[in-house]
Amino acid sequence: MSSFNILIVEDEDAIRGMLMMVLEQAGFMPIAAADAEEAQKILDDKLPDLILLDWMLPGISGAEWARRLKKEPIYRDIPIILLTARGEEEDKVRGLEIGADDYVSKPFSPKELIARIRAVLRRSGKIPGQAQITLGDLMLDTEQHRLSIGDKQLEVSPTEFRLMHFFMTHPDKVYSRTQLLDQVWGRSVYIEERTIDVHIRRLRKILEEYGREDLVQTVRGFGYRFSLVD
Amino acid sequence: MSSFNILIVEDEDAIRGMLMMVLEQAGFMPIAAADAEEAQKILDDKLPDLILLDWMLPGISGAEWARRLKKEPIYRDIPIILLTARGEEEDKVRGLEIGADDYVSKPFSPKELIARIRAVLRRSGKIPGQAQITLGDLMLDTEQHRLSIGDKQLEVSPTEFRLMHFFMTHPDKVYSRTQLLDQVWGRSVYIEERTIDVHIRRLRKILEEYGREDLVQTVRGFGYRFSLVD
DNA sequence: ACGCCTTGTTACCCTTTTGTGACAAAGCCA
DNA sequence: TGGCTTTGTCACAAAAGGGTAACAAGGCGT
Structure with a gap:
C-alpha cells in the first residue's frame, strides 16, 4: 500500500502538531504549513494527494485560498478537506461554493478524521477500491x-x-x-x-x-x- | 534481464553515493558525475541508457544541460529523469520545455525512483516490452x-x-x-x-x-x- | 532556405447533463 | 372522507463537457 502525502494548513500550533501525529500514526506522510503563503510554497514544490485546510486562517482565509486553488487546473484535482471550528456555521461552509470535498468540524476524533480522509481519497480515485x-x-x-x-x-x-x-x-x-x-x-x-x-x-x-x-x-x-x- | 547503464549527475556527495547504492542494488550499472562537464566527458565515452540529472547543478544547471542534450541528435534519445529539490517549483519543471521524460522530487523513496526509472526505460523502448x-x-x-x-x-x-x-x-x-x-x-x-x-x-x-x-x-x-x- | 508535416492551442458550436420550481399524485391520519 | 404531508413527474434554463476547424509555431528533410 502506497503512502499518501497530506498537506496540513493550520495556524494553531497545538492542533497542527496533533494533526501531524495523528496522520503519521495512520500511515500518511503529512507536511504542515501555518498559513496560505507557506502552504503555497510547499505546493510549488510538490503536489500532495490531499489538503487538510483550516477554514479560518490569518491572512488569506482557508476558504479563499481553496477557492483560488480550485480555479487552477494544476491544483484542481487535489481533494480538500476543510477544518471548521465549532460555531462556524455548517451552512456557510456548504453554501459557499468552495469546491472542498469534505469538511470536518473541530473538535473531531482522530478516527473520524482518518475515516473522512480515506473516504475522500477513495472517492477521488486515489485509493483503488473495488473495480x-x-x-x-x-x-x-x-x-x-x-x-x-x-x-x-x-x-x-x-x-x-x-x-x-x-x-x-x-x-x-x-x-x-x-x-x-x-x-x-x-x-x-x-x-x-x-x-x-x-x-x-x-x-x-x-x-x-x-x-x-x-x-x-x-x-x-x-x-x-x-x-x-x- | 540485461543491465542498464545509468548516468547520475548530482553535485551533493551524499545523495550521489546514495543513488549509486540504490541503483546498484536494483541491478543497474550506475556511473556518477558531479557536474555537467564531468558528465559530458562520460557521455563522450559511452552513451548511457538513461540519465538521472539534478535540476540544480553548480556551473551549467542541470536544466540547461538537459536542454542542450535534447538538441543534439546523438543524445536526444537518451531519456532523462530530473531530480528536483523541495522548493523548486514543479510548475517550472513542467513549464520549461526541457524535454525531460520524468522528474522525481527529493526526498524520494528508492522504491519510487526505481519504479520511475523502469517506467521511463519501458516507455522509451529500452526495456523490450512486447514487440x-x-x-x-x-x-x-x-x-x-x-x-x-x-x-x-x-x-x-x-x-x-x-x-x-x-x-x-x-x-x-x-x-x-x-x-x-x-x-x-x-x-x-x-x-x-x-x-x-x-x-x-x-x-x-x-x-x-x-x-x-x-x-x-x-x-x-x-x-x-x-x-x-x- | 523552403515547404511539408506534426503538434499544441483556441474559439465556437452543439449536445448532454443537471438543478429547480410547479403541479399532480399518492400516502397517511384523524 | 378530507386535509395535510410526502413523492413523482415534467418542463425549462443554465452550465458543463466535448467535437471540430482553423491557426500558429516548431521540426525535419530536401
Missing part, C-alpha cells in the same frame, strides 16, 4: 465505467453512475436524502434535497427499460433504498 | 513502428502511434485526460488537457477510414476508453 461490483445480474465496473444488466449495457449519466455505484455498494439499507447528498455529491455541495427525487426518477426510468425499476425503493418519510428484494 | 501487440484485427509493431488493421497499413503520426500504443496495451479501461497526459506524453510536459481531445479526434479520423472510429470511446465526465466493444 467490479456485482449484485444479482447487475454489474458495475468502475475501471471501464460500465454498468450492465445481464449482457446489456446501460446508458447512464455521470451522476447516475455515481448514484448507482453508491447504491450497489450499499444495498438493502435506507438512506435519507441528506445522506445520499453527502455520499454521492460530497458533503460540501449545496443542492436541494428534492433534486434527489429527480435523479431517482431518472435512474428508475433507465431501469424501467429492463423492468427493474423496483430496485430503487421509496421508504416514505425516510428516503430511498436499493435492494434486489421488495 | 507486437494484437487486439482483434489491430496490430501494432513497436519495432517497425507500424500499425495495421487487417493487412492495411495505417498512417499515423508519432504522437498518434504512442497514443495507440498506450491504448492497445491498456484496453477496456477509462483514462482521464490527466492520466493520458502522464502516460503518453510523460509527467514533465505541460500541455492543455483539451489538446487530448484534438489528438483523439485525429486518431478517430484515421480509424474512420476503416469504419473503426468506435474503438475510441468518450466517457463523458471522465475521459476516454479504448475498447473493441461498445
